Amino acid sequence: xxxxxxxxxxxxxxxxxxxxxxxxxxxxxxxxxxxxxxxxxxxxxxxxxxxxxxxxxxxxxxxxxxxxxxxxxxxxxxxxxxxxxxxxxxxxxxxxxxxxxxxxxxxxxxxxxxxxxxxxxxxxxxxxxxxxxxxxxxxxxxxxxxxxxxxxxxxxxxxxxxxxxxxxxxxxxxxxxxxxxxxxxxxxxxxxxxxxxxxxxxxxxxxxxxxxxxxxxxxxxxxxxxxxxxxxxxxxxxxxxxxxxxxxxxxxxxxxxxxxxxxxxxxxxxxxxxxxxxxxxxxxxxxxxxxxxxxxxxxxxxxxxxxxxxxxxxxxxxxxxxxxxxxxxxxxxxxxxxxxxxxxxxxxxxxxxxxxxxxxxxxxxxxxxxxxxxxxxxxxxxxxxxxxxxxxxxxxxxxxxxxxxxxxxxxxxxxxxxxxxxxxxxxxxxxxxxxxxxxxxxxxxxxxxxxxxxxxxx
Amino acid sequence: xxxxxxxxxxxxxxxxxxxxxxxxxxxxxxxxxxxxxxxxxxxxxxxxxxxxxxxxxxxxxxxxxxxxxxxxxxxxxxxxxxxxxxxxxxxxxxxxxxxxxxxxxxxxxxxxxxxxxxxxxxxxxxxxxxxxxxxxxxxxxxxxxxxxxxxxxxxxxxxxxxxxxxxxxxxxxxxxxxxxxxxxxxxxxxxxxxxxxxxxxxxxxxxxxxxxxxxxxxxxxxxxxxxxxxxxxxxxxxxxxxxxxxxxxxxxxxxxxxxxxxxxxxxxxxxxxxxxxxxxxxxxxxxxxxxxxxxxxxxxxxxxxxxxxxxxxxxxxxxxxxxxxxxxxxxxxxxxxxxxxxxxxxxxxxxxxxxxxxxxxxxxxxxxxxxxxxxxxxxxxxxxxxxxxxxxxxxxxxxxxxxxxxxxxxxxxxxxxxxxxxxxxxxxxxxxxxxxxxxxxxxxxxxxxxxxxxxxxx
Numbered sequence: 001x002x003x004x005x006x007x008x009x010x011x012x013x014x015x016x017x018x019x020x021x022x023x024x025x026x027x028x029x030x031x032x033x034x035x036x037x038x039x040x041x042x043x044x045x046x047x048x049x050x051x052x053x054x055x056x057x058x059x060x061x062x063x064x065x066x067x068x069x070x071x072x073x074x075x076x077x078x079x080x081x082x083x084x085x086x087x088x089x090x091x092x093x094x095x096x097x098x099x100x101x102x103x104x105x106x107x108x109x110x111x112x113x114x115x116x117x118x119x120x121x122x123x124x125x126x127x128x129x130x131x132x133x134x135x136x137x138x139x140x141x142x143x144x145x146x147x148x149x150x151x152x153x154x155x156x157x158x159x160x161x162x163x164x165x166x167x168x169x170x171x172x173x174x175x176x177x178x179x180x181x182x183x184x185x186x187x188x189x190x191x192x193x194x195x196x197x198x199x200x201x202x203x204x205x206x207x208x209x210x211x212x213x214x215x216x217x218x219x220x221x222x223x224x225x226x227x228x229x230x231x232x233x234x235x236x237x238x239x240x241x242x243x244x245x246x247x248x249x250x251x252x253x254x255x256x257x258x259x260x261x262x263x264x265x266x267x268x269x270x271x272x273x274x275x276x277x278x279x280x281x282x283x284x285x286x287x288x289x290x291x292x293x294x295x296x297x298x299x300x301x302x303x304x305x306x307x308x309x310x311x312x313x314x315x316x317x318x319x320x321x322x323x324x325x326x327x328x329x330x331x332x333x334x335x336x337x338x339x340x341x342x343x344x345x346x347x348x349x350x351x352x353x354x355x356x357x358x359x360x361x362x363x364x365x366x367x368x369x370x371x372x373x374x375x376x377x378x379x380x381x382x383x384x385x386x387x388x389x390x391x392x393x394x395x396x397x398x399x400x401x402x403x404x405x406x407x408x409x410x411x412x413x414x415x416x417x418x419x420x421x422x423x424x425x426x427x428x429x430x431x432x433x434x435x436x437x438x439x440x441x442x443x444x445x446x447x448x449x450x451x452x453x454x455x456x457x458x
Numbered sequence: 459x460x461x462x463x464x465x466x467x468x469x470x471x472x473x474x475x476x477x478x479x480x481x482x483x484x485x486x487x488x489x490x491x492x493x494x495x496x497x498x499x500x501x502x503x504x505x506x507x508x509x510x511x512x513x514x515x516x517x518x519x520x521x522x523x524x525x526x527x528x529x530x531x532x533x534x535x536x537x538x539x540x541x542x543x544x545x546x547x548x549x550x551x552x553x554x555x556x557x558x559x560x561x562x563x564x565x566x567x568x569x570x571x572x573x574x575x576x577x578x579x580x581x582x583x584x585x586x587x588x589x590x591x592x593x594x595x596x597x598x599x600x601x602x603x604x605x606x607x608x609x610x611x612x613x614x615x616x617x618x619x620x621x622x623x624x625x626x627x628x629x630x631x632x633x634x635x636x637x638x639x640x641x642x643x644x645x646x647x648x649x650x651x652x653x654x655x656x657x658x659x660x661x662x663x664x665x666x667x668x669x670x671x672x673x674x675x676x677x678x679x680x681x682x683x684x685x686x687x688x689x690x691x692x693x694x695x696x697x698x699x700x701x702x703x704x705x706x707x708x709x710x711x712x713x714x715x716x717x718x719x720x721x722x723x724x725x726x727x728x729x730x731x732x733x734x735x736x737x738x739x740x741x742x743x744x745x746x747x748x749x750x751x752x753x754x755x756x757x758x759x760x761x762x763x764x765x766x767x768x769x770x771x772x773x774x775x776x777x778x779x780x781x782x783x784x785x786x787x788x789x790x791x792x793x794x795x796x797x798x799x800x801x802x803x804x805x806x807x808x809x810x811x812x813x814x815x816x817x818x819x820x821x822x823x824x825x826x827x828x829x830x831x832x833x834x835x836x837x838x839x840x841x842x843x844x845x846x847x848x849x850x851x852x853x854x855x856x857x858x859x860x861x862x863x864x865x866x867x868x869x870x871x872x873x874x875x876x877x878x879x880x881x882x883x884x885x886x887x888x889x890x891x892x893x894x895x896x897x898x899x900x901x902x903x904x905x906x907x908x909x910x911x912x913x914x915x916x
Contacts, residue, residue: 035617159493159894162843198893359817359873361844385620386819388846415817415873417894435656436617436875 020381023454026310027381027447033309034443040302041435043071044295044357048288048430055285056325057089057256064281065259068297068322075304077263077320085335087258087325090115092285093249096222098191101126101243102235109228111191112203112286113248114175115328116210117221124247125150125189125220131236135173135181147186150244152236153178154193154229157420164416165355168195168423172206179221180211190221191244193229195420201225202425205284207328222246260332261322263304269315270456274340275349276319277303277449280326280398287428291419295357295438297322299412302442303449314453316348323398326354333398340402347404348457351412351445352396356422358414359386359437360444364393367408370458375408378451387444389413406457412445478839481912484768485839485905491767492901498760499893501529502753502815506746506888513743514783515547515714522739523717526755526780533762535721535778543793545716545783548573550743551707554680556649559584559701560693567686569649570661570744571706572633573786574668575679582705583608583647583678589694593631593639605644608702610694611636612651612687615878622874623813626653626881630664637679638669648679649702651687653878659683660883663742665786680704718790719780721762727773728914732798733807734777735761735907738784738856745886749877753815753896755780757870760900761907772911774806781856784812791856798860805862806915809870809903810854814880816872817844817895818902822851825866828916833866836909845902847871864915870903 034040047054047064054060065082072080098111113119130146132138133155138146153174157167171193178190194204203223210218224232235242261281267273279296283289300320307314323332340347351363362382365372375390382388394400395409402409414437422428492498505512505522512518523540530538556569571577588604590596591613596604611632615625629651636648652662661681668676682690693700719739725731737754741747758778765772781790798805809821820840823833833848840846852858853867860867872895880886 031620032618160490162489162898164894359875386847389844417817417898418892421892434876434879436622440620440875 023381023451026450029310030306030446030450031385031443033306034302034439034446035436037309038302038439038442039305040298040438040442043298043301044290044433044438045430047294047297048290052288053285054281054283054289056087056258056282056328057253058285061258061282061324065261068261068281068301072261072263072301072320075263075301076308077304078266080263082259083262083335083339085258085260085324085331086255087331088329089253089256090328091251091253093119093251096246096248098244098246100232100235101245102239107231109231110201110203110225111222111228111246112205113250114208114221114223115205116208116252117248117250118218119249119251120189120220120247124245126243126245127188128241129232129236129244131233135177138181138185143185146182149187150189150191151178151182151187152191152232154233156193157195157197159197164197164420167197168420171195175206175223176208179208179219180213183213183217183219187219189219189246191224191246192221194223194226195423196226196425197420199226199230201227202427205286205424220248222248258324260324260336263320265314265318267316268313271317272346273316273348274319274345275314275316275449275453276321276347276399277351277445278321278323278398279353280323280332282325282327284327284424286424286426288430289428290430290433291356291422291428292424293326293354295433295441296353299353299438299442299445303446306442306446312450316453318449326397330397333401337401347402347407349452350395350399350402350407350409351448352399353412353441353445354396355412355416356414356419357433357438357441358418360412360414360441362387362389362391362413363448364391364395364411364413365408366393366395366410371408374455374458381451382447385440385444408452408457410448412441414441481839481909484908487768488764488904488908489843489901491764492760492897492904493894495767496760496897496900497763498756498896498900501756501759502748502891502896503888505752505755506748510746511743512739512741512747514545514716514740514786515711516743519716519740519782523719526719526739526759530719530721530759530778533721533759534766535723535762538721540717541720541793541797543716543718543782543789544713545789546787547711547714548786549709549711551577551709554704554706556702556704558690558693559703560697565689567689568659568661568683569680569686569704570663571708572666572679572681573663574666574710575706575708576676577707577709578647578678578705582703584701584703585646586699587690587694587702589691593635596639596643601643604640607645608647608649609636609640609645610649610690612691614651615653615655617655622655622878625655626878629653633664633681634666637666637677638671641671641675641677645677647677647704649682649704652681652684653881654684654883655878657684657688659685660885663744663882678706680706716782718782718794721778723772723776725774726771729775730804731774731806732777732803733772733774733907733911734779734805734857735809735903736779736781736856737811738781738790740783740785742785742882744882744884746888747886748888748891749814749880749886750882751784751812753891753899754811757811757896757900757903761904764900764904770908774911776907784855788855791859795859805860805865807910808853808857808860808865808867809906810857811870811899811903812854813870813874814872814877815891815896815899816876818870818872818899820845820847820849820871821906822849822853822869822871823866824851824853824868829866832913832916839909840905843898843902866910866915868906870899872899
């Protein structure tokens with residue numbers, strides 16, 4: 001009996017060792033494929049430099065749908081199709097202008113309208129400015145001090161946060177809800193410090209919402225560059241009565257029909273279990289959105305390309321989903337979930353890349369405790385590729401709504417230090433992308449999909 | 459007795475816990491200081507944008523000595539001094555020119571003379587080209603196929619290496635020893651593919667040596683951009699008899715007097731034990747050397763600035779050493795060791811930053827097994843700052859020669875994916891530096907110095 005047990009133990013150990021070796025070997029092949037035989041960089045070159053910006057409803061967005069569909073059709077999916085989704089159509093109009101009126105001096109500053117904002121009157125707005133550092137501060141100031149003025153939100157992102165996304169979410173309330181809050185106190189417009197950790201002249205776009213406010217109460221909202229914010233704040237100290245002028249001509253047009261682009265490869269063993277890998281096709285309009293989220297799009301496609309190169313057929317169904325309208329509505333993600341629910345699909349895994357194309361460091365993971373612990377057990381496989389970080393966190397905005405009996409949602413976590421230098425700004429362009437960093441991100445995603453495909457969910 | 463033991467255990471555990479908390483707290487303060495109150499970025503701005511390139515013997519190098527000495531004098535050292543060292547003085551002369559002569563077509567390509575190379579004759583050299591991928595290949599080809607030709611070394615850096623420095627050292631033999639090897643077979647010059655993982659038009663400088671070769675046997679050696687190398691290789695395939703022309707006017711002038719810049723703070727408990735933190739002041743001449751090694755210089759100075767801000771007085775003597783002449787001679791490092799030996803000094807720790815100013819990932823460590831294991835025990839303290847990698851490896855070229863009874867040598871290990879896009883090339887400039895990444899590197903160095911200072915060496 002004891003001998004049998006020993007033999008069994010020996011077998012189990014050696015099978016485990018063999019399995020581990022097999023996985024190590026596959027990881028190596030995944031990374032080598034990405035670093036020597038990938039298409040993601042040239043896809044991104046085309047998306048960024050030939051198509052350009054891709055805000056929902058724009059011709060860029062439509063071209064991106066067609067281009068990625070055509071490219072996906074070369075990757076060996078069982079089917080590639082478009083999923084219809086109605087999306088908002090906001091347009092910026094003419095380039096915004098703004099200046100500080102300091103007594104008789106006009107000092108130009110860089111601003112951009114926030115997504116969803118209304119235009120100013122054609123002549124622009126000029127008003128006194130009240131500087132605040134939080135939404136709460138408005139309450140203390142009250143109508144008396146705010147009415148008729150432009151509210152200037154100037155709380156910087158917290159430089160002490162190692163993960164710059166934390167700083168982004170904390171400071172982001174000023175952008176997202178600044179206007180709706182300022183309306184309550186009679187403000188005539190809002191200017192928000194750009195969500196950027198460095199000092200430069202780029203205004204950073206991004207969404208804001210008027211919520212349930214009746215349309216006649218809307219006020220125009222814009223972002224100012226960090227240098228502009230510093231200057232405005234400094235000038236206010238010496239002249240609290242200065243005025244700020246800005247003019248923007250953005251507007252919201254009727255919703256338009258657009259698409260999620262989906263490639264599907266049926267699983268060889270559990271076709272009923274679906275693994276989603278995706279990024280979002282749309283981008284803000286000020287640049288080509290190479291980091292946000294061109295990178296995530298081409299990395300998701302590259303996952304399939306790597307599997308094709310290695311002739312790997314997943315046990316579970318793999319879907320690469322390029323979502324539309326993450327930036328100003330989230331309609332693509334919502335539609336995908338809606339259709340999935342109608343079809344009673346079972347998703348076991350959803351992985352999004354929407355944090356830039358920089359060197360990958362790990363994943364944020366949203367799942368139950370058992371699967372979270374199991375995932376920690378995969379760490380050793382990733383270490384040779386300098387992937388160390390598997391922490392609790394959200395997967396991504398496009399997969400947020402996905403529900404299943406059991407699902408692991410994850411977000412690729414690249415190095416975050418440079419991301420907000422580019423995020424939603426005119427410099428989020430192809431030259432800010434490093435080919436190897438992009439490829440390593442794709443490989444890290446493919447490796448994670450592979451290991452979840454192999455090990456399943458519990 | 460049992461009760462006493464329990465109390466003792468309780469005390470030991472709680473003292474350990476208290477110590478751990480103290481260290482965690484100090485790490486937090488170090489990183490916060492670097493991210494909110496550092497000088498390293500503005501120092502680098504001055505070094506890069508006001509002083510510029512700093513090759514040994516140049517006026518830039520001398521200005522950098524004076525500037526950093528003056529800045530170091532503000533940081534609270536017990537003394538700041540210059541250590542004399544004679545350094546080589548190689549100058550590039552006029553910008554090089556080169557073209558491929560493909561039948562009657564001349565195709566211009568970007569080259570630069572390698573450091574230490576001789577000039578071509580004034581009219582330049584034109585000769586047939588033999589392409590090889592390793593030094594060994596020359597042996598197989600023999601004199602017959604090489605004599606009178608230009609040897610073109612075209613083995614790329616290996617893209618499969620995750621650590622790009624590994625790829626650099628492997629491919630680097632072509633640059634370092636390509637000329638001396640080609641001379642043996644009667645070559646008239648050498649052209650080496652730039653040590654760059656991406657395809658672009660920048661030629662990358664770097665040292666090469668003729669070793670013991672008599673001067674009359676020297677042949678000119680240059681680097682060609684990766685795009686140029688690809689083009690030359692492709693054109694050779696269609697026309698093996700094409701000729702390559704290049705002209706360079708570099709020369710080696712007599713050695714000149716220069717300096718290591720040293721700041722010293724006496725240890726409060728063990729002044730006889732020295733901890734060195736450093737980078738190298740000199741840079742190649744094609745750019746301002748912001749990554750190589752302006753970053754290492756200002757990060758080393760920032761270590762002292764952080765300690766000053768936190769009012770931390772090290773137990774062991776701290777020396778910040780800015781070495782001269784790492785790039786083409788290593789005389790600064792050699793001189794430091796020579797003087798140290800004369801003075802019978804005892805170094806317990808030496809830390810160099812000379813791998814770029816990108817997001818820090820960890821350290822390479824060169825020490826005995828016991829101390830290596832002890833250092834692994836510090837990992838947990840670094841994890842919140844996304845520092846995970848503590849691997850066996852060299853500390854750095856400037857501290858390589860340092861010997862003591864017991865010494866830990868270490869090199870800061872930043873993310874390496876982008877480094878060779880810039881290394882020794884005309885784009886290694888200030889705009890390739892991210893302020894936060896630079897600061898995090900400085901903080902990571904200060905944290906490591908602190909923990910070694912606290913825990914000592916065994």
